[in-house]
Amino acid sequence: MQSSRGGATLTEQVVATIREAILNGKLEPGTLYSVYKMADEIGISRTPVREALLRLADAGMVRFERNRGFRVLRTSVRELQEVFQLRLLLEVPAAYRAAHLSDEKLSAKAREELAEMRNAAIGHDENLFMAHDRALHELVLAASQNNKLVSAVRDLRFITMTLGASTVDRSRTLSNIADEHQPLVDAIESKDPAAAAAAMHHHIVHTGQLLLEQLIKDGRDSSGLDPQWARSFTADVQFRGSYQNRQPFAK
Template structure:
């Protein structure tokens, strides 16, 4: 279950127990915390201690503290001595600028995939697109943001430009999608999630105009429908 927006502990752990190296678990915790921050479940200006976040997400304090230090290096939180971590505020102007850059990059790159993307590689993204819809239907904002990120970066990776993927990934980390909670309450998030499947279908059909229409509408939602 996702953490609640008012800061109350969730009813159960968000993060699964992972095997393998400690670093893998630390990265998994960082991904979940980053998604919670992007989704607006960790509020800008608020100070969160590692023990409080650990209880909220159903994990121990050590990987949370390590993960928050990673987010501090990314500029997403600031360290507050003897207290914890303060979520960095992002202005409306900055959010508009991030979205403008995404439009400049993602629309032409995605349209270009009509001619170049391997259908097998595109189809491999369908389970991720379906996971977005499932998370939306469940109102799980953290899972939604995580799956949405995997889908978009995975799609852009098909263009073969690693630096481009890094740029967009950084923009997405810095974004804030405060309107997602309201979309869930209005029953609109699932419809927005379906756009990922619509985009895949258009790419597989080699329909350039449909691809352009869907990706333009979808990115536009970041600062219109999602931000309301």
């Protein structure tokens, strides 16, 4: 019943299928599932289902328990904090570089994605909105000309999405979120790297802070958190570091 040929292997299709199931809550964290039943439900053999799950296990989304089954892992608040710390480390410099290398083509695309975000916000189409949000971020990351950075952040963003629509930020409207991207797009357009970095920094810190607060308010375990998470890595090094003239370069 999985008819649609994607050209890709069955395993890859199953990966996508299960990912979506996790994202929209059809597979809930904690519950014990089995490859057997899942293969039955999809209507294929166990092998591609198992291979798909192994890939997701490798990515930290599920865990196999020998002779028992597998579970979807619940993203902890601690993990989420780590994700946003890493996103700060990676996306802020990427935004800087994107603005530095910016040209009319990039600016146009960025404007377009932002416009699409606003349209989706007006239509209250959350999925479409998130797709364009993601596209805008990837546009910036890709402009940094480092492919590994793009895929690294893609993985990080995915972890956030795992939290699901149920825990989505309830303090901002979609239009608010779109507005928050305006300074970034402006900075790229005016080729102002520092402004782009600042905009990205503010956006990520803000988003992360709201999401963390939301989770804690929802009663999730908040042990091991650092209230200064956004500063701990970057504050002094990136913004107040004074060692730039010591060893600027090798050689």
